[in-house]
Amino acid sequence: MPEPDTPDLPSLHPSATVRWLLVVAGVVATLLGILGAFLPVLPTTPFLLVAAACFARASPRLDRMLTQSRTFGPTIVEWRRHRSIPWRTKLTAIALMSATLAVSVAFFVRPAWLQALLAAFGVALAVWLWRIPSRDRPSRATE
16 A cells, blocks of 8 residues: 555556566565665666566565665655655765776776776766756755
């Protein structure tokens, strides 16, 4: 049952096989998201949003566990209610991703074409993330 002020969750998928596959995909995405909280190479938020989408169609119990998590729940609920990501989460994600990609390009990736590809991917991902709204973004009136 969805919380008040949240959009209705999609109904459970009618196929038990598809629900099972969605649970497996959601668990994998959750594990990758948790790893992403500790490894700057992996993004946390996109994986957890994918997991929440899978669980919403497959398992109300797993969906509640994820959305009621102290650590990850507020970001998922923010996305469901407003299709936005908290400002601090966005800035942290972009900063950590930029630092990790810079270190990777500088020290670990050798072919120039692969460095360029990695840099382009990082810029594209940062632009995409930057364009997602943040309701709690500080106003520019103080500038």
